[in-house]
Amino acid sequence: MLSEEDKDDLYDAIVEGNRDGVVTVARKAVDQGEDIEALLQQVMIPAMGHVGQLFSAGEIFVPEMLVAARAMQVGLDIIEPVLAASDHEPLGRVCIGSVKGDLHDIGKNLVVMMLKGAGFEVDDLGVDVPVEKFEAAVERGSKIICLSALLTTTKPQMRTVVEHFRGRNDVRIVIGGAVVTEDYARAIGADGFGEDAPGAVTAVRRCLEAMA
Amino acid sequence: MTTHKERVLMALNHEQPDRNPADLGGRQTTLSILAYESLKRHLGLTHLPTRVMAHTWQTAYIDEEVLEAFDIDTRHIRPASRVNDEIGKTLAAPESDGTFVDEWGVTRSVVGDYANLLGHPLREATLADLDSFPWPDPADNYDFKALRKPAKKLYEEGKYALVGCLGSPGNIFEQAWYLRGLQEFMTDLITEKEFAHALMRKVLDVRKRNVELYLHEVGEFIDVVQLADDLAGKDNLLISPKTYREMVKPYQLELCRHVRGLTKAKIYYHSCGSISPLIDELIDNGVEILNPVQVSAANMDTAELKKRFGRNLSFWGAVDTYDVLPNGTPRDVEAEVRRRITDLGTGGGYVMAPVHNICADVSPENIVAMYRTSRAFNTADPVVATAAGEHV
Numbered sequence: 001m002l003s004e005e006d007k008d009d010l011y012d013a014i015v016e017g018n019r020d021g022v023v024t025v026a027r028k029a030v031d032q033g034e035d036i037e038a039l040l041q042q043v044m045i046p047a048m049g050h051v052g053q054l055f056s057a058g059e060i061f062v063p064e065m066l067v068a069a070r071a072m073q074v075g076l077d078i079i080e081p082v083l084a085a086s087d088h089e090p091l092g093r094v095c096i097g098s099v100k101g102d103l104h105d106i107g108k109n110l111v112v113m114m115l116k117g118a119g120f121e122v123d124d125l126g127v128d129v130p131v132e133k134f135e136a137a138v139e140r141g142s143k144i145i146c147l148s149a150l151l152t153t154t155k156p157q158m159r160t161v162v163e164h165f166r167g168r169n170d171v172r173i174v175i176g177g178a179v180v181t182e183d184y185a186r187a188i189g190a191d192g193f194g195e196d197a198p199g200a201v202t203a204v205r206r207c208l209e210a211m212a
Numbered sequence: 213m214t215t216h217k218e219r220v221l222m223a224l225n226h227e228q229p230d231r232n233p234a235d236l237g238g239r240q241t242t243l244s245i246l247a248y249e250s251l252k253r254h255l256g257l258t259h260l261p262t263r264v265m266a267h268t269w270q271t272a273y274i275d276e277e278v279l280e281a282f283d284i285d286t287r288h289i290r291p292a293s294r295v296n297d298e299i300g301k302t303l304a305a306p307e308s309d310g311t312f313v314d315e316w317g318v319t320r321s322v323v324g325d326y327a328n329l330l331g332h333p334l335r336e337a338t339l340a341d342l343d344s345f346p347w348p349d350p351a352d353n354y355d356f357k358a359l360r361k362p363a364k365k366l367y368e369e370g371k372y373a374l375v376g377c378l379g380s381p382g383n384i385f386e387q388a389w390y391l392r393g394l395q396e397f398m399t400d401l402i403t404e405k406e407f408a409h410a411l412m413r414k415v416l417d418v419r420k421r422n423v424e425l426y427l428h429e430v431g432e433f434i435d436v437v438q439l440a441d442d443l444a445g446k447d448n449l450l451i452s453p454k455t456y457r458e459m460v461k462p463y464q465l466e467l468c469r470h471v472r473g474l475t476k477a478k479i480y481y482h483s484c485g486s487i488s489p490l491i492d493e494l495i496d497n498g499v500e501i502l503n504p505v506q507v508s509a510a511n512m513d514t515a516e517l518k519k520r521f522g523r524n525l526s527f528w529g530a531v532d533t534y535d536v537l538p539n540g541t542p543r544d545v546e547a548e549v550r551r552r553i554t555d556l557g558t559g560g561g562y563v564m565a566p567v568h569n570i571c572a573d574v575s576p577e578n579i580v581a582m583y584r585t586s587r588a589f590n591t592a593d594p595v596v597a598t599a600a601g602e603h604v
Contacts, residue, residue: 017402061452062445063398070399103321103328106394127328152538152573178446179534196447 002034007043010075014047015054017067019074026078036082040119044079048072048117052198062110065197069113076116090121092208095137096146097129098177099157104150107177110197111146118201131164138171143211144204146194149177159188172207176200216285220373221435223560224478224501224526232557233285234564234586235528237274239266239377239438240482240504241565243579246572248272254576255281265290267312268320268327271569282583286563289363289430290377291354315348318390332393339407342414350422354379360429367433376434376477378426380419383441384463387415401451401459408459416463420470431475436501439467444485446509453489461493468498480528484568486510488517495524504529504567505556514555527556528563531582537566538573542581549585 002010006025013021029039051068054060060068094115098108105127115122123137134145145165149155158175165171166189175185176194185193192207194200214222214230222229235241243251245262252258257277265271279287310322311330319331334345350356356379366374388411389397400408427437441464443450451460468479480501481494486509491502505527506512514530531537536548549564556562564586570579 058448061448061455062450063401063455064452066395066398067402103330109395152534153571 001032002029002039007039010039011043011047011050014044014068014072014075015051017064017071019071022071022075023078026075030078030082036079037086037088040079040083040088044072044075045117045119048114049198051117052114052201056196056198065110066113069110069117072117073113091119091205092143093121093123093141094144094146094204095123095125095134095140095142096148097125097133098127098148098150099154099161100128100130101157102149102151102154103127104148107150107197108146108148111148111176111194111200114197114201115146115204118205120201120204131161134161135164138165143171144207145171145173146200146204147173147175147177147190149175149179152179155179155184158184158190162188162190169211172211174200174203174207176203216283216371217373217435220285220563223557223562224436226523226526226560228558228560231588231590232553232562232564232586233373234282234583235286235375236282236284236565236583237279238286238288238375238565239290239381240440240568241529242271242274243570244572245270245272247570247574247579248274250572251278251576251579254580257281266293267322268314269569270322270327283587284583285373286375286436287366287372288375288377289359289366289434291356291359291379291426293379294353294355315353316387316391317346329390332391332396334391334411335393335396337392339410342407342410345414347414347418350379350418350425354422354425356425356429359426363430363433373436374430374434375480376426376430376437376475378419378422378438380422381440381482382419382422382438382467384412384415384419384467385441385443385460387419388412391415398451401455405459412460412463416467419467423467423470423474427471427474431477434475434477436480437471437475437477438480438482438503439464439471439499440482440503442485443483443490444487444509446485446506448486448510449489450485453493456490456493461497464494465497472498478526484509486512488512488520491517491521491525495521499525501526501528501563503527504565506534506567507532507552508534508567514552518556518558518561522556522559522561526561526563529565529567530556530562531564531566533567533570533574537570537578537582540578542577545578545581546585549582550589553586553589 010025051065055065098104112122112124123142125133125137147158147161149158162173172191174192174194175190182193192203194203219229220233223233248262252260260275263273265273313319317333321328321330471479478500479498480503481499482503484506488511502525507530530552532548536544
């Protein structure tokens with residue numbers, strides 16, 4: 001069994017972006033037949049949640065968040081086979097893309113990392129994504145669509161996607177990006193808004209809860 | 213009567229000029245090609261050519277006739293690019309994917325009004341690879357020699373304040389991540405510091421040569437020299453102040469000192485976003501003018517910035533391109549311009565300009581309103597200015 005100290009070490013290693021530290025404890029957990037689901041839910045996801053809080057509070061910055069997300073991913077890769085063999089249910093499936101005409105992916109990639117770190121299964125559709133691709137992702141099982149836009153000139157594409165899915169009970173839409181505000185999200189009828197990457201995770205979680 | 217040049221220099225020396233100076237047509241204060249086409253139609257000046265300033269940003273040079281019509285106080289001294297001349301002569305064809313490789317080997321794509329980064333040549337590189345990388349020579353990329361004669365002429369005429377653009381933005385941090393990829397370089401700043409330092413040193417060497425080549429030709433003629441390196445997003449800095457001081461500042465400081473050794477021109481520094489936590493550091497580097505004052509970003513209130521830094525720093529930009537210019541009416545634009553001039557230009561210290569290059573979503577009416585208001589509004593006598601504003 002992992003000691004409380006091991007768990008604390010894992011938590012701290014994720015927050016600090018210490019990849020080697022994460023590998024050590026994650027391997028130990030897998031080797032010792034630890035309850036991986038519990039480790040994920042009680043240690044790893046809360047650690048990434050804490051990283052998100054620190055980022056939103058301006059206490060850490062993009063480099064620290066990226067390094068933490070990278071460490072988390074290494075941990076997820078190690079425990080993934082065990083989870084797959086168990087009856088582990090991901091929190092939900094989310095698709096995400098920068099809207100049609102927008103080739104920017106930095107903000108979107110941060111959201112992808114934070115969503116994975118929060119325990120979601122992410123269908124990353126990339127950049128310049130037309131509405132048909134979002135539709136296809138929903139058919140593959142995504143319940144939430146996350147839209148990103150950097151430019152005032154591509155922002156109206158968000159409305160196009162929202163209009164396309166209007167009235168559908170099987171899907172919710174969360175939007176975010178440099179030019180997007182909560183007012184805009186409300187005005188076009190999006191279901192959620194992410195002020196930053198951790199905020200997007202919160203919005204996705206709320207939408208899923210509202211659907212349940 | 214105050215000349216355009218005197219007006220700008222007074223403002224930059226923190227003295228109250230007769231009216232607030234205004235800038236248009238520079239690297240970060242021009243119009244996109246599409247916005248310029250639209251403005252020319254509005255002004256009935258369709259006979260003027262549209263010359264591409266930067267293919268990457270899809271920006272246009274502003275013709276002298278337009279600058280005179282708006283009574284602009286500055287003129288920009290910018291070397292022509294040799295590398296992207298071919299593509300620079302034509303607009304990006306809408307049906308193509310607009311992909312090209314720049315002089316650093318970075319793959320970019322121009323779609324509509326803007327450019328994107330697609331490929332990073334140093335993504336997989338190790339420290340050893342940096343020595344064998346084909347670093348660009350600015351002498352191959354820009355025609356510096358052709359600048360001297362027209363710059364000297366403008367200087368001798370003495371009419372306008374001359375703003376120097378190196379050709380490149382003079383960016384180090386940004387160029388490093390363009391080469392490496394943002395996520396990779398951001399990670400390097402924490403886990404591969406030796407590589408990050410070595411990469412920025414290499415980029416700095418290229419920038420220093422750029423500075424030398426440029427200032428050798430025009431250093432004695434220009435009043436302002438522009439540097440740019442984005443360090444912030446809309447909510448916060450991209451990197452912590454600590455990371456900045458440790459990893460980025462040494463190179464920016466060295467570049468500023470290099471510039472200072474070669475010209476008396478005031479150092480103008482551009483960083484988008486919520487940059488206020490680093491302003492003291494920038495002043496310490498030798499920065500005298502801050503651009504663009506992205507007022508839509510967090511902690512960029514103009515009255516507050518003036519109060520905190522106005523004694524040591526002039527401001528350039530600040531007219532909101534995020535909401536007011538694209539979404540507002542000409543009256544909203546007028547109020548915005550008055551607000552920024554009052555906040556930043558009282559007692560000098562401000563050159564009015566849009567926060568960033570004006571894109572196609574800004575109406576010509578709003579562009580006209582911006583410059584008309586600036587010309588008419590005199591902070592020394594706001595009552596008169598209000599009345600005058602109605603008739604200009």
